[in-house]
Amino acid sequence: MAEDTSSKEYWRWTESNWHDPDIDWKAGDIISAGVDVGSVSSQAVIMVDGKLFAYSNMRTGSDSPKSAQDAMDWALEGTELTQDNIEYVVGTGYGRVNVPFSKRAITEIACHGRGANYMYGPTIKTVLDMGGQDCKAIRVDEKGKVVSFLMNDKCAAGTGRGMEVFADLLGVHITKAGEMSLQVEEEPPMVSSTCVVFAKSEASALLREGWPKEKVLAAYCLAMAHRVVGLLERLGIEEDFAITGGIAKNIGIVSRIEKELGIKALKPSIDTQIAGALGGALFANALAKKERKKGK
Amino acid sequence: MVTAGIDVGAKNVKIIIQDNGKVLGKGQVTAGFDTASDIKEALDAGLAEAGVTREQVETIYATGAGRKEVKDADDSYTEVGADAAGAIYLFPSARTVIDVGAEEGRAIKVDEKGKVVDFAINERCAAGAGAFTEAMARALELPLTELGPLSLTSTRAVPMNAQCAVFAESEVVSLIHQKTPKRDIARAVHDAMASRITSMARRVGVEPEVCLIGGVAKNPGFIDSLKRDLEMEILIPEDPEFVSALGAALLAAGIAN
Numbered sequence: 001m002a003e004d005t006s007s008k009e010y011w012r013w014t015e016s017n018w019h020d021p022d023i024d025w026k027a028g029d030i031i032s033a034g035v036d037v038g039s040v041s042s043q044a045v046i047m048v049d050g051k052l053f054a055y056s057n058m059r060t061g062s063d064s065p066k067s068a069q070d071a072m073d074w075a076l077e078g079t080e081l082t083q084d085n086i087e088y089v090v091g092t093g094y095g096r097v098n099v100p101f102s103k104r105a106i107t108e109i110a111c112h113g114r115g116a117n118y119m120y121g122p123t124i125k126t127v128l129d130m131g132g133q134d135c136k137a138i139r140v141d142e143k144g145k146v147v148s149f150l151m152n153d154k155c156a157a158g159t160g161r162g163m164e165v166f167a168d169l170l171g172v173h174i175t176k177a178g179e180m181s182l183q184v185e186e187e188p189p190m191v192s193s194t195c196v197v198f199a200k201s202e203a204s205a206l207l208r209e210g211w212p213k214e215k216v217l218a219a220y221c222l223a224m225a226h227r228v229v230g231l232l233e234r235l236g237i238e239e240d241f242a243i244t245g246g247i248a249k250n251i252g253i254v255s256r257i258e259k260e261l262g263i264k265a266l267k268p269s270i271d272t273q274i275a276g277a278l279g280g281a282l283f284a285n286a287l288a289k290k291e292r293k294k295g296k
Numbered sequence: 297m298v299t300a301g302i303d304v305g306a307k308n309v310k311i312i313i314q315d316n317g318k319v320l321g322k323g324q325v326t327a328g329f330d331t332a333s334d335i336k337e338a339l340d341a342g343l344a345e346a347g348v349t350r351e352q353v354e355t356i357y358a359t360g361a362g363r364k365e366v367k368d369a370d371d372s373y374t375e376v377g378a379d380a381a382g383a384i385y386l387f388p389s390a391r392t393v394i395d396v397g398a399e400e401g402r403a404i405k406v407d408e409k410g411k412v413v414d415f416a417i418n419e420r421c422a423a424g425a426g427a428f429t430e431a432m433a434r435a436l437e438l439p440l441t442e443l444g445p446l447s448l449t450s451t452r453a454v455p456m457n458a459q460c461a462v463f464a465e466s467e468v469v470s471l472i473h474q475k476t477p478k479r480d481i482a483r484a485v486h487d488a489m490a491s492r493i494t495s496m497a498r499r500v501g502v503e504p505e506v507c508l509i510g511g512v513a514k515n516p517g518f519i520d521s522l523k524r525d526l527e528m529e530i531l532i533p534e535d536p537e538f539v540s541a542l543g544a545a546l547l548a549a550g551i552a553n
Contacts, residue, residue: 154460
């Protein structure tokens with residue numbers, strides 16, 4: 001997908017959809033789906049017998065039910081599959097009660113744990129989900145079942161929104177901000193304000209002092225990393241460790257989290273933003289099986 | 297004895313020149329890049345209004361987040377000390393002083409002698425400071441001065457879920473999309489902020505009477521919400537944003553302690 005970096009919408013990240021041409025859904029038994037309507041982004045994941053078949057990842061609009069439908073439609077695009085073929089849909093995320101075509105709503109914590117287990121395998125123990133408007137630290141067992149979690153959804157510090165504010169302030173496209181923040185000779189002191197509103201004023205003052213954008217970004221990435229490491233440390237961290245959500249794509253933050261923790265995060269092989277919807281689709285698969293059993 | 301109090305806040309530099317407890321003049325300058333020149337400008341404005349020369353001012357005390365920047369100061373006081381001194385001088389019956397500035401909120405408990413017993417400060421989160429209403433006025437595309445009067449015309453309490461100023465901005469935008477009248481959103485903004493301030497004040501214990509100072513005390517919408525939340529009347533001085541500077545000036549004269 002071509003990216004228009006001349007655009008003034010610095011917060012705008014790349015939307016995408018995908019399906020696996022090697023999977024013949026007609027030969028499958030159970031087709032399930034998970035739809036994650038988040039505060040910033042929405043995803044739909046379609047699975048055939050518990051295997052990832054298709055997904056979409058797009059911005060959430062002002063209308064949650066419509067966002068859920070849009071995500072589903074875009075995931076179905078080009079698959080020849082229709083929504084009627086899907087046996088069970090689970091809704092999750094902040095707008096999970098607003099997925100009209102879902103049979104059940106499951107919390108995003110449970111879905112992220114389960115999704116991360118699929119993405120990274122049974123060795124995954126600690127998941128940090130960095131979303132648009134919240135941040136969750138989750139401990140899971142070898143089956144992806146949630147053991148404990150901590151969440152910040154009250155404050156923009158340490159969430160994608162904080163990064164959006166900085167991308168706008170600096171006029172740097174959000175998908176480039178992470179890499180750009182690494183282009184410093186040495187790490188500057190981190191932005192000292194926790195609050196995004198105050199951090200923004202602090203950054204403006206640094207720019208006036210003549211700091212280059214790279215250095216300001218580095219200072220903010222350090223602050224964001226420090227903020228979420230605090231959450232992880234309160235929860236207790238055990239390897240293997242992985243980061244999901246949109247911020248997992250920001251190398252400037254990921255590398256600084258790794259450095260502060262002294263632990264490497266597992267490298268993702270699947271789009272990190274779909275973890276919640278993926279977990280939802282896995283739950284949907286299990287629930288469909290259960291329903292069939294009951295029906296017999 | 298003519299003294300001056302200079303309050304170097306996050307957003308404004310304020311100065312009071314007083315003589316024996318009587319305010320002779322005041323000056324206020326929006327803080328920019330060069331704090332030293334802002335301080336000088338505010339001082340000059342205060343001196344001009346008071347009709348005294350710099351030499352006639354015997355003692356200068358500084359307060360506020362940037363109090364160390366006042367090179368001319370003979371001494372400096374914490375914001376809490378200056379707040380209490382100024383507020384109790386104006387309202388001797390006050391036992392709780394709430395100061396809501398541009399980037400900070402404070403609740404101070406004082407005894408009958410005006411001595412500070414306990415205090416709580418929020419300086420880490422914009423949701424409990426003037427920066428919150430500023431951001432919301434921006435989201436509503438209204439001048440800040442209109443936000444308060446507009447919220448007084450509201451007839452309906454709309455709940456606001458977000459506590460964070462950044463998230464509240466998005467919530468305000470979606471309320472606008474849902475065609476919620478701006479007056480009701482304005483009230484929701486003040487209710488949300490009042491609830492933050494109230495919970496901070498409850499940490500020290502709210503004892504009547506309550507005196508509200510700081511720039512946000514000029515916002516009638518916030519005052520209304522705070523009264524409702526605290527379930528009591530609130531004392532508000534004429535120039536609430538100058539109370540800290542007044543306190544510093546009085547301390548410099550030895551009138552307050």
